Amino acid sequence: MPELPEVEVVRAGLAPAVTGATILGVEVFEPRSLRRHDPVAGGFEALVTGRVMATPVRRGKFLWIPLEDSTGVEPGRAIVAHLGMSGQILLREPGAVENGLLRIRLHIEHPELGELWVHFVDQRIFGSMAVDTLVPTVDGAPGGRGTDKPLVPTQVSHIARDPLDPAFDDAGFARSLGKKKTGIKRALLDQTLISGIGNIYADEALWGAKLHYAQPANSLSRARIRTLLAEIRLVLTKALAEGGTSFDAQYVNVNGASGYFSHSLNAYGQQGRPCPRCGTLIVREQFMNRSSHFCPHCQKLRA
Numbered sequence: 001m002p003e004l005p006e007v008e009v010v011r012a013g014l015a016p017a018v019t020g021a022t023i024l025g026v027e028v029f030e031p032r033s034l035r036r037h038d039p040v041a042g043g044f045e046a047l048v049t050g051r052v053m054a055t056p057v058r059r060g061k062f063l064w065i066p067l068e069d070s071t072g073v074e075p076g077r078a079i080v081a082h083l084g085m086s087g088q089i090l091l092r093e094p095g096a097v098e099n100g101l102l103r104i105r106l107h108i109e110h111p112e113l114g115e116l117w118v119h120f121v122d123q124r125i126f127g128s129m130a131v132d133t134l135v136p137t138v139d140g141a142p143g144g145r146g147t148d149k150p151l152v153p154t155q156v157s158h159i160a161r162d163p164l165d166p167a168f169d170d171a172g173f174a175r176s177l178g179k180k181k182t183g184i185k186r187a188l189l190d191q192t193l194i195s196g197i198g199n200i201y202a203d204e205a206l207w208g209a210k211l212h213y214a215q216p217a218n219s220l221s222r223a224r225i226r227t228l229l230a231e232i233r234l235v236l237t238k239a240l241a242e243g244g245t246s247f248d249a250q251y252v253n254v255n256g257a258s259g260y261f262s263h264s265l266n267a268y269g270q271q272g273r274p275c276p277r278c279g280t281l282i283v284r285e286q287f288m289n290r291s292s293h294f295c296p297h298c299q300k301l302r303a
Contacts (some may be wrong), residue, residue: 002083003061004162004196005239010089011058011146017091018065018118019055021110023048033103033122036082036155037130047131048079053108059144059165060195062156063089066134066147080132080153081120087127092117104129130155141167162196163232174225177217184220184228185213185292197232200268201239203293205232207267212301213292219302238264267293 026045037044054066064078094115104120132153137143143152161168180187188202206213208231266276271284280297
């Protein structure tokens with residue numbers, strides 16, 4: 001599924017086209033794509049039509065676009081988008097024909113770029129869009145990448161900050177790991193502990209830090225945790241520079257282009273190939289209904 005780099009690529013691509021744009025209308029082709037929208041607050045279409053979009057914001061794998069009225073009043077609501085397993089947000093020219101996977105279309109008008117369509121495309125319909133209320137962040141820091149306002153949607157308020165967030169608390173993360181008896185990879189996938197990391201980048205960071213995925217989190221020294229965080233940030237930053245990881249047409253930016261970090265993978269999906277560091281064959285093992293990829297020589301499970 002899209003992880004932090006893929007979602008950040010989408011956020012950065014949307015920003016120039018939607019910031020300051022007015023939503024002229026909405027078409028919902030698949031009601032299931034609004035499953036996380038609370039109809040008690042009002043209909044999705046009614047809540048967004050006529051509103052002006054502010055700069056998109058991201059925390060972890062969550063993306064939201066704050067909404068203002070035509071007078072530029074401080075935003076109290078936002079469109080929250082989660083890409084799920086296969087979701088895409090694409091910018092299109094009016095009249096563009098999309099395939100049968102189009103779930104929601106926003107008709108927008110930008111003061112400089114003119115009229116555009118924003119398509120929410122989702123093959124498996126695990127992703128969603130919703131209008132949600134913005135609430136203050138617990139720590140008083142900006143809600144995420146793309147804003148200086150200490151606001152976050154209620155649906156995202158339980159999500160931890162990601163390791164590329166300036167407000168991420170390294171010491172607090174280390175203290176939390178000290179209380180976890182679970183394997184370190186399971187801890188990295190816990191979005192309430194650290195956000196934005198999924199299966200791909202967890203495997204890559206653990207390979208870089210020479211840690212076995214099942215190594216108990218509370219067995220790591222502070223030095224090993226610092227090394228792990230450094231590797232996580234290195235992997236995520238490199239993936240961002242390369243446009244994310246694309247294995248098929250489901251992982252694309254707002255213009256439909258694929259990222260190429262898949263060519264830089266050291267562990268994930270490399271089973272049967274030599275470890276770039278020592279030459280031992282990378283192995284794959286079942287893990288939480290998915291897989292873990294690691295080098296049995298470099299990443300030994302230690303007592």
